[in-house]
Amino acid sequence: MASEPMASEPMRVLTVNPGSSSLKVSLLDLDDTVLAVESGTGHEMAPMVTDMPKPDAIGVRFVHGGTDFTEPVPIDAKVTEQLRDLADLAPLHQPASLHALSEITGALPGIPAVACFDTAFHTTLPDAAATYALPEQWRQRFTLRRYGFHGLSFSYAVRRTGELLGTIPPRMVVCHLGSGASLCAIAEGRSIDTTMGFTPLEGLVMASRAGSIDPGIPLWLIKHGLSAQDVNSALDRDSGLRGLAGTGDMRRIHELAGERDVNALAALDVYHHRLRACAAAMTASLGGLDALVFTGGIGEHDPSVRMRLAEDLAFLGVSVDPHRNTGVDGDADITSDDASVRTLVVAAREDLEIAAGTRRALAPR
Structure with missing residues (x-):
């Protein structure tokens, strides 16, 4: 080496x-x-x-x-x-x-x-976004803070968006949606907030990761007989979409939802509820939104996820053209003609x- x-x-x-x-x-x-x-x-x-x-x-x-x-x-x-x-x-x-x-x-x-x-x-x-409200001695001893992840993907998405639009939008929310998923609020090309934290467990509902939950839940489970190792493994590997629908494969969940499978339908509702809430929170950190960017396996290849989030964020000026959205092949601008926020799809190039x-x-x- x-x-x-x-x-x-x-x-x-x-x-x-x-x-x-x-x-x-x-x-x-x-x-x-x-x-x-x-x-x-x-x-x-x-x-x-x-x-x-x-x-x-x-x-x-x-x-x-x-x-x-x-x-x-x-x-x-x-x-x-x-x-x-x-x-x-x-x-x-x-x-x-x-x-x-x-x-x-x-x-x-x-x-x-x-x-x-x-x-x-x-x-x-900024410190306000990175700091957990925990005892100072814990934060200092164990370096407890929000680190954020998917940074290589976010960095490329910012650069590529600037190339596609001719300039980097001052206020961007980038959605890296895949097996692991997180959002980033990007002001003038710099990360100012993100949904993952100390570990990649925090934030969105993911393929097998729970995302944000009440921190009292794992403590309660350990108190009632589960080992810390089992709880940690379940939160990482058996939760998220897999815990809700029995599979972490979004394509399979869409198939099951099309068959009116109640668990798959509920899983999509939970997934989008968290996605909508986190996207709005990132926008609040920016004080507004100029561009919404999708990347990652789901972000690039799932038009229904993009459309549903766009509809959920319509109050912010987000709107995508249905034909552009379903016709994505690589990098694309899928913004509808009357939208005030640009919406793009950027192929992940970490x-x-x-x-x-x-x-x-x-x-x-």
Whole structure:
């Protein structure tokens, strides 16, 4: 696992993006042309890169950087140990990223690797948004604060929205909707509020994560005989849409809802109730809304979710054109002609943010 900066840039970068339910590997050329891409649900790296050209550098997505990592950083043994210490704050992601790092550096020895962090985009959160109302000694001892996640996705969505519209809207709410999901309030390109917090459990209803719940519930469950480990596992893996409808697959939930399955219909209602409330809260943090942006697997590919949220936010001036909404293929402006808020769909390209961060981290100082 090398950590020495490269002699020059640009460079060919292999991006490694372990998600909560998937793994994607992309090789980007010097001009960010995608030379090769592999994806899967496992984390065995060697077969995925065997036939790819050799990269100059490797960039690995890490969900949690804590307070130590606010920029991409070359990886060495010390950094790896620090990343391992953060694993219990993102149990669905951090171990997967550490495993992928071990696999890819084993498959490609001697190539420098860089960690790129989802939390880094949210270092601009004001204290009022980042601070939990907890005892000061807890906040100081355990560094309890809202970190925010999906930062690589949000960062790209901001940049791409600026390219599509010719300027970055001053007040944006970006909706990263996938297996994991969160919203971000972005003022002048900077994160000022977000729905995920200390861990990726807070906020929206997700595929298998509960999102925000009364903190008394896990305490009550533990008091009544469940172990802390079982409660934590259930909140991460057996809750959310899976807990409501028996599946975390939104496509399957739509199918079941079409068959009038009561659990699927209820799951959609709960999902959209939380989504509407959080989107309105993000808008309140901004003091208004100029653009609503959808990204992530559901955000990009589910026109019914986009339409329903747009209808829920009509009072803010959001309205989407039905034909544009159903005809999305890649990046698109789906705003209706009479809307005061622009609504866009942006294909998630975390690989581009990882590559850019890797090049910055390895550039000569």
